[in-house]
Amino acid sequence: MTSIPGRRHPATQLPRGHRAGDTAVGTDDVVVERWEKEPLLERIETHLRGPVNGRPAVAIGSVNLDHFHHFRRGRHELSNDPDRTGVDWVMLADGAPVAYQAGRVSGRHWPRLTGADLLPELLATAQRTGSTVGFLGGLPQVHESLRGVLARDYPSVRAGYWAPERHEIDSPTGSTEIAAQIRAEGFDVLAVALGKPRQELWIQRYGRLTGAKVLLAFGASADFLAGKVERAPEWMQNNGLEWAYRLRQEPRRLARRYLV
Numbered sequence: 001m002t003s004i005p006g007r008r009h010p011a012t013q014l015p016r017g018h019r020a021g022d023t024a025v026g027t028d029d030v031v032v033e034r035w036e037k038e039p040l041l042e043r044i045e046t047h048l049r050g051p052v053n054g055r056p057a058v059a060i061g062s063v064n065l066d067h068f069h070h071f072r073r074g075r076h077e078l079s080n081d082p083d084r085t086g087v088d089w090v091m092l093a094d095g096a097p098v099a100y101q102a103g104r105v106s107g108r109h110w111p112r113l114t115g116a117d118l119l120p121e122l123l124a125t126a127q128r129t130g131s132t133v134g135f136l137g138g139l140p141q142v143h144e145s146l147r148g149v150l151a152r153d154y155p156s157v158r159a160g161y162w163a164p165e166r167h168e169i170d171s172p173t174g175s176t177e178i179a180a181q182i183r184a185e186g187f188d189v190l191a192v193a194l195g196k197p198r199q200e201l202w203i204q205r206y207g208r209l210t211g212a213k214v215l216l217a218f219g220a221s222a223d224f225l226a227g228k229v230e231r232a233p234e235w236m237q238n239n240g241l242e243w244a245y246r247l248r249q250e251p252r253r254l255a256r257r258y259l260v
Contacts, residue, residue, distance in 0.1 A: 086208025
């Protein structure tokens with residue numbers, strides 16, 4: 001099982017934009033930042049309320065064992081240079097093993113913040129700030145269910161949905177056209193659910209072209225919100241056993257993530 005060994009990332013390799021009190025640990029080219037939920041939501045709300053004025057988009061990513069599989073040791077690179085990419089990454093401890101090891105390395109409690117927990121909070125933030133939300137990726141039937149959830153729980157949020165084919169996403173021309181469509185419709189928040197590592201790489205390459213202020217690499221979070229995938233019972237989540245529940249649901253797809 002992949003874990004974070006007991007050493008800190010050199011300061012020069014930590015994500016830019018850290019304020020006093022922010023911390024991060026990492027190894028093998030993977031950085032995990034320490035964020036409590038409320039300060040993170042406040043940062044996002046402040047970013048949504050402010051003008052763009054050339055600022056990079058805030059990109060929220062989740063680090064779990066699958067993320068280590070794809071991004072450690074240069075397999076794929078996420079740049080920490082927002083001046084070059086136009087996106088400023090915030091990488092959260094999504095997986096319970098990652099949060100545990102980050103806490104062990106740092107000597108501090110390391111909060112586990114999952115996309116599934118944050119997405120409803122961010123939709124509430126969008127409703128409060130009058131922000132618009134787009135969903136890129138996922139199946140059309142998931143989007144149809146999301147429409148119902150948003151109409152019921154976040155009625156003032158204007159939302160848009162894109163379910164492109166894989167070849168469109170993998171094509172630079174196709175992705176540029178999708179980003180242009182999103183920009184033309186003016187969405188402030190874009191949730192990108194293309195699976196790892198595709199969603200993170202898409203955000204890094206095309207996120208700034210969408211014009212969104214906040215980009216979310218949240219994978220299956222929209223499926224959870226739409227009720228298409230059931231989350232583990234709370235006691236399993238609290239005891240670091242959600243991976244076992246997910247593995248039972250999708251053994252073929254998730255075996256490599258959790259059993260290697």
